Amino acid sequence: MxxxxxxxxxxxxxxxxxxxxxxxxxxxxxxxxxxxxxxxxxxxRAINGSDEEIDSSIIERGKVMISYSDCYTCHKEDKKLIGPAFSDIDLRYPRKEVFIKILAQRIIHGGRGAWGNAEMSAHPKLKTEDAEAMVAYILSFSSIASK
Ligand code: HEC
Known part of the structure; x- marks a missing residue:
């Protein structure tokens, strides 16, 4: 019972x-x-593709250049500010030469519409190879953070 x-x-x-x-x-x-x-x-809107190997000295240089530039007035590493978080940019684009070239040109010429309505100012004084190093750092964000 x-x-x-x-x-x-x-x-x-x-x-x-x-x-x-x-x-x-x-x-x-x-x-x-x-x-x-x-x-x-x-x-x-993640784009499919695998990361390419990139010399770690370029990535390091990009990191230093970003800290000396104005990037952090609009970007944060892992949170949206005026611009998208670097970690989100890293999630969208595979670390491939083609995207590094495109994004470096966007930094140099400025841009709007890829992430919303806010506008990224142009950086006309930035050399292409330096802008590319900055992008190499941003697109290595998750692999660096997880180390
Ligand atoms: C005035 C604010 C501002 C500054 C300064 C700024 N950004 Fe941005 N950035 C933005 C905004 C806003 C976007 C999103 C633009 C869009 O939606 O197309 C963006 C987008 C980006 C993207 C992604 C572009 C794309 O098409 O997906 C990269 C990479 C980037 N910024 C890197 C940088 C770097 C590196 C610097 C420093 C040299 C920098 N930004 C300085 C506001 C800024």
């Missing part, structure tokens, strides 16, 4: 946790989560 009461209590608890709690609040939460993931994916 005791056992069957325990069984009933046990099964009704299970039933409640499967059916009861799964209703409203949980599914709303998961819908919100899916929306947040969708939003994040359409913000990042």
């Amino acid at each position: 005791k056992r069957s009461i325990i069984k009933i209590v046990f099964y009704s608890l299970c039933f409640h946790s499967i059916v009861g709690c799964n209703s409203d609040s949980n599914s709303k939460d998961s819908q919100l989560n899916i929306k947040a993931i969708d939003k994040r994916e359409s913000y990042i």
